[in-house]
Amino acid sequence: MNARLRARLTPYALLLPGGLWLLVFFVVPLVAMLSLSLQQGDIVNGYTMTWHWQTYVDGIRTYHDQIIRSLIYGTISTVLQLLIGYPVAYWIAFRGGSRKSVYLFLLLLPFFVSFVLRTIAWQFFLSDNGILLGPLKDIGLVGQDFHLLARSAAVIGGLTYNYLPFMVLPLYVALERVDPSMVEAAHDLYASRVQAFLRVVWPLSLPGVFAGVLITFVPASSDYVNASILGGPQNSMIGNVIQNQYLINQTYPTAAALSFTLMAILLIGIFLYARALGTEDVLEAAAR
Amino acid sequence: MTTIAPPDRTGPDVAPARQARRRRPLQGRLLTIYTWVVIVWLCLPIGVMILFGFNNTKGRYNNTWQGFTFKWYGRLFDIQDLTNAMKNSLIIALLTMIIAGTIGTMVGLALGRYRFRGSGSTNLVMFAAISSPEIVMGAALLSLFVTLSVPLGFVTILIAHVMFSVSFVAVTVRARVMTLDPSMEEAARDLGAGTWATFRYVTLPMIFPGVLAGSLLAFALSIDDFVITSFNAGSTTTFPLWIWGATKVGLPPQVNVMGTLIFTAGVLLAIGTALAGRRRA
Numbered sequence: 282m283n284a285r286l287r288a289r290l291t292p293y294a295l296l297l298p299g300g301l302w303l304l305v306f307f308v309v310p311l312v313a314m315l316s317l318s319l320q321q322g323d324i325v326n327g328y329t330m331t332w333h334w335q336t337y338v339d340g341i342r343t344y345h346d347q348i349i350r351s352l353i354y355g356t357i358s359t360v361l362q363l364l365i366g367y368p369v370a371y372w373i374a375f376r377g378g379s380r381k382s383v384y385l386f387l388l389l390l391p392f393f394v395s396f397v398l399r400t401i402a403w404q405f406f407l408s409d410n411g412i413l414l415g416p417l418k419d420i421g422l423v424g425q426d427f428h429l430l431a432r433s434a435a436v437i438g439g440l441t442y443n444y445l446p447f448m449v450l451p452l453y454v455a456l457e458r459v460d461p462s463m464v465e466a467a468h469d470l471y472a473s474r475v476q477a478f479l480r481v482v483w484p485l486s487l488p489g490v491f492a493g494v495l496i497t498f499v500p501a502s503s504d505y506v507n508a509s510i511l512g513g514p515q516n517s518m519i520g521n522v523i524q525n526q527y528l529i530n531q532t533y534p535t536a537a538a539l540s541f542t543l544m545a546i547l548l549i550g551i552f553l554y555a556r557a558l559g560t561e562d563v564l565e566a567a568a569r
Numbered sequence: 570m571t572t573i574a575p576p577d578r579t580g581p582d583v584a585p586a587r588q589a590r591r592r593r594p595l596q597g598r599l600l601t602i603y604t605w606v607v608i609v610w611l612c613l614p615i616g617v618m619i620l621f622g623f624n625n626t627k628g629r630y631n632n633t634w635q636g637f638t639f640k641w642y643g644r645l646f647d648i649q650d651l652t653n654a655m656k657n658s659l660i661i662a663l664l665t666m667i668i669a670g671t672i673g674t675m676v677g678l679a680l681g682r683y684r685f686r687g688s689g690s691t692n693l694v695m696f697a698a699i700s701s702p703e704i705v706m707g708a709a710l711l712s713l714f715v716t717l718s719v720p721l722g723f724v725t726i727l728i729a730h731v732m733f734s735v736s737f738v739a740v741t742v743r744a745r746v747m748t749l750d751p752s753m754e755e756a757a758r759d760l761g762a763g764t765w766a767t768f769r770y771v772t773l774p775m776i777f778p779g780v781l782a783g784s785l786l787a788f789a790l791s792i793d794d795f796v797i798t799s800f801n802a803g804s805t806t807t808f809p810l811w812i813w814g815a816t817k818v819g820l821p822p823q824v825n826v827m828g829t830l831i832f833t834a835g836v837l838l839a840i841g842t843a844l845a846g847r848r849r850a
Contacts, residue, residue: 292683299676299735300691306732307698310709317712328716365607372604376597386839387608393835394615397795397809398828401816402614405632445611495700503702506795510816520704527708527800533715540708544701551700 311544318537328534336538344522344539351518352546354433355502358440362448362497363490365441370452370489371482375461385453388446396443400510403439404430407511431513439507444500448493455489456482499547519543615832622825630819641822648823654811655827657723658792661807665730665791670784672731673738677779678772680739681746695736706733707800714801721803729801730791737790738783745779781842789835 318336322328341348373384391399406413407429417423429435459482467477505520519539526536621631625638646652676695680688698706710729714721753775757767773780795809802810812824 289685292679292685292688295675295679295683296687296691297675299672299739300694302672302731302735303694303698306710306713306728307706308694310706310713313716314705314709314712317716368600369604369607372600376601382843384604384608386843388611390615390836391611392789392793393832393839394618394828395793395795395809395812395831397812397816398618398824399614401812401820402617404816405617406613408632411632442611445607499700499702503704505704523704523708524799527711533712536708537712540705544705547702547705548697551697 314537315541318534318541320534322534324531324533333534336534337542340535340538341542344519347517347519347522348542348546350516351502351520351543354437354440354508354518355498358437358444358501359448359494359498361437361441362445363452363493366445366448366452366493367490370449370456373449374453374456374459381457385450388449391446397506397510399443400439400506403435403442404510407435430511431516433512433516436508436512436516436518439511440501440504443504443507444497447496447500451492451496452486452489455486455492459485495551499551503543503547618825619829619832622822622829624822624825626822631822631825632819641826645823645826648821650806651808651811651821651823651827654806655808657726657805658808661723661727661730662788662791664727665734666784666788668727669731669734669738669787670780673735673783673787674742674776674780676735676739677742677783678746678776681743681749682751695739698733698736699740703733703794703796704800707797710797711800721801722805725801725803726798726805726807729797730787730794733794733797734787734790737786738780741783741786742776742779745776749775785838785842792831 316330317328319330319332319334320328321331321333321336369388373381377384405411408414409428409430410418414423414427414429418425418427463481463485464477467481468474472480502518503520505518505524508516508518508521520543523536523540523543526532526539530536621634622641623637623639624631624634625636625640626633627635676691679685680691707729710725710732711721713719714725719725749772754767754771757771762770793809794807795813798807799810799813806814808827812820815821815824
C-alpha cells in the first residue's frame with residue numbers, strides 16, 4: 282500500500298469501530314423502533330409488519346394529555362432554570378475572580394451522586410411528615426392534610442433542580458467570553474446598567490442561552506424519574522407512559538410509536554436549532 | 570474581517586473610573602449571597618445522603634434521625650442483592666471506560682486531525698446521540714433487541730453504555746486534538762519515527778489529558794445511568810436500578826454509604842485530575 286493511499290484511509294480506519302458502534306446501536310435501533318411501531322401482533326405470537334399508522338393516531342389520541350403535560354413541565358422548568366441559573370452564571374463569570382473553577386465545581390457536585398438518589402432525597406425532604414412538613418404541621422402552620430408531593434410543583438421543582446447545572450454551564454461559557462471592556466464602553470457611552478445589560482451582555486450571551494435551553498429542555502420534557510418519585514398519577518408525563526408500555530405492559534408497537542412521536546417533536550426542534558445556529562455550540566458545551 | 574486590537578485595560582486613565590464603578594456594595598453582595606444560596610440548594614441532597622449514612626436507624630425506614638453511628642460502614646456488604654448491583658455497576662463502568670475510551674479517542678483523532686468525506690455526517694450522528702432524549706435511545710435499543718430476540722442482561726447494558734458515552738469521549742478528545750500543533754508529528758516523522766512510534770511517543774502524550782477526561786466522563790456517565798439501563802437490563806440490576814426498585818419499600822442506610830463512597834471517590838478523582846492538568850499546563 283502506498284503512503285498516499287494509507288494517509289487517505291487512516292481517518293476511516295480510526296473511525297471504523299466507534300462509527301460502527303454508533304451505527305449499529307444508535308442509528309439502526311431508531312429504524313428498528315420505527316419499524317416496530319408499524320407492526321401488529323403480540324409477544325407470544327410475534328409481530329408482523331402491516332404499516333399500521335393507526336397506532337400513532339390511537340397513541341396520540343389516548344395520551345395527548347401526557348404529551349402536552351410533558352412539554353408544559355419541560356418548558357416551565359427550562360424557563361425557571363434560565364431565571365435561576367443566569368444570575369449565577371453571570372456572577373461566576375464576572376465576579377468569580379481567580380476561583381471561577383471552584384464555583385463551577387461546586388455547581389457540578391450533585392453529579393457525583395446518582396440522579397435517582399438525588400431525586401429520592403427531594404422526596405424525603407418534601408414527604409408528608411418529613412423534615413420540612415412535619416414541624417410545620419406540628420406547630421399548625423399548615424393543615425394536617427397539606428402535602429407537597431404528588432403536585433405539579435413538586436415535579437417541576439425536581440426537574441428544575443436536576444437539570445440546573447446543565448443550564449448554568451453553557452451560560453457561563455458564553456458570559457465568560459464577554460469582554461468586560463465592552464460593558465465599560467457601554468457605560469462610557471452613558472448606557473445605564475440595565476441598558477448595558479440588555480443591549481450588550483444579554484445579546485452576547487445568547488448562544489449560551491440557546492445551548493442551555495436545548496440541553497435542559499430535551500431531557501426535562503422526556504424525563505419520567507421525577508414524575509414517578511415526586512409526582513402522583515395525575516402528574517405522569519409521556520416518559521412514564523413509554524416506560525410503562527415498554528417494560529410493564531410490553532405493548533411494543535404503541536410504546537415505539539409514542540417514543541417515535543416524542544423524538545420527532547424534540548428532534549425537529551433540535552435540527553431546526555442546529556440548522557439555524559450550527560452544532561458547534563452544543564458539542565462544545567457538551568465537551569465541558 | 571479586520572482584527573481590532575483590544576483596548577488597553579490597564580491604562581492609567583481607565584483604572585480609577587473602573588474602581589469607582591466597582592463600588593456597588595449592596596447589589597454586588599446580593600448577587601453573591603444569591604449564588605451561594607443556589608449552590609447550597611444544589612448540594613442539600615448530598616448533605617442529607619451523607620448524613621443519613623451515619624444514622625443509627627433501627628427499623629426498615631431510614632428517614633428520622635436516631636443518633637450517630639459508623640455501623641453501616643461496617644455492614645456495607647450485608648445486603649447481597651445491593652452488593653451484586655454495585656459490583657455490576659462498577660464492572661460495567663470500568664469496561665465502558667476502556668471500550669468507549671479507546672474507540673471514542675480514535676473517532677476524536679479522526680475528526681480532529683483529518684479532513685475527510687463523511688466527517689460531517691459523523692458529527693451529525695454524534696450530535697444526535699448527545700442531544701437525543703435518553704428514553705428514546707433506551708427504547709430504540711430495546712426495540713432492536715426485541716426484534717432480534719436478543720436476551721437482555723449484562724452484555725446489552727454494556728452495549729448501551731458504550732453507545733451513549735462514545736460520543737462524549739470523541740468530542741472531548743477532538744477538542745484537545747484541535748489545539749495541537751501538527752508540526753510536532755511531522756517533526757517526529759522527519760526524524761524517522763514510524764506511524765505507530767509517532768502516535769505512541771508524540772500524539773498520545775499530547776492528547777492524554779483529553780483521553781483521560783473523556784474516559785473518566787464515560788465512567789461517570791455509565792455508573793450513574795438509570796434510564797437507558799432500565800430499558801436494556803432485563804433481570805440484571807445495577808446500583809441505580811436497585812435503588813429504584815427499593816424506593817417503594819424504603820432505602821437501607823447501605824445505599825447512603827455507597828452513594829457517599831462514590832461521591833467521595835468522584836470528588837477526589839476530579840480534584841486530582843484538575844490539579845494534575847494544572848501542573849502539566
